[in-house]
Amino acid sequence: MKRYENERFGQERALYMTRSALIRNCRFEGEEDGESALKESKYLTVEYCFFDLRYPFWHVEGLHLRDSEMTPNCRAALWYDRDITIERCNLHGIKAVRECKNVSLRDCDIDSPEFGWHSKNVHLSGGKMTSEYAFLGSDGVQLDGVDFRGKYSFQYAKGVRLKNCVLNTKDAFWHTKGARAEDCIINGEYLGWYSEGLTLVRCHIKGTQPLCYCKDLTLIDCTMEGCDLAFEYSDVHATVKSTIDSVKNPRSGRIEAQGFGEVIEGNSVYPVRCKLVTKQ
Incomplete structure (x- = not known):
């Protein structure tokens, strides 16, 4: 399994098409203003990370995201994904989840207009949500x-x-x-x-x-x-x-x-x- 720890990623498609990786204590931000950091990736564990750029998880399969923060700049964070688990995260960007399948969110703080459109099997337990x-x-x-x-x-x-x-x-x-x-x-x-x-x-x-x-x-x-x-x-x-x-x-x-x-x-x-x- 690949490991990325304590790194900053700001460029376009910084970790595009990553497979079987642990991403820990990383920050997705910067003047490069790059989009789609982890697009088309599979089988990721992401924890204690900070997301301040757009569209980080598009067309992703098999994501376990926990104890991480998505700011209001992290727009449309999770689109066209499947088999996603999100725990104890802040999701504060607009349109955070769309056209996804099999999504589980536990004890999250969600502030995201137009959340969860046209998705299938989305389960939320605990936490609070404004949308x-x-x-x-x-x-x-x-x-x-x-x-x-x-x-x-x-x-x-x-x-x-x-x-x-x-x-x-x-x-x-x-x-x-x-x-x-x-x-x-x-x-x-x-x-x-x-x-x-x-x-x-x-x-x-x-x-x-x-x-x-x-x-x-x-x-x-x-x-x-x-x-x-x-x-x-x-x-x-x-x-x-x-x-x-x-x-x-x-x-x-x-x-x-x-x-x-x-x-x-x-x-x-x-x-x-x-x-x-x-x-x-």
């Missing part, structure tokens, strides 16, 4: 114990799985298919519009006009706070362990709650056949 338009069009995204902030998350994604997360977001889960969240706190308006097969289990939901225009929507033992004008034109089966501020023209199904502050009916485009049940 607008995160995971657009991705498939098989899993988050466990992640503190997430950012608007327009998970749009057009498939097979999303969330557990024990805190989401401070807006317009989340729009047009998703088969998404499921368990034991999460979801703060944000306009949740889940136009989704198909969205399931929320023991979640606390907060924000105006949630869950409208949904197909095959399921809520199991959730609570809702500040949720007015909920479920408009949705096909829904819900058990809610709180009062719902207001419900407007749910299209079909059954909603069971501890109470309904207001039920808004009439002036509907579709026939409204949803059953509302009050149960303490």
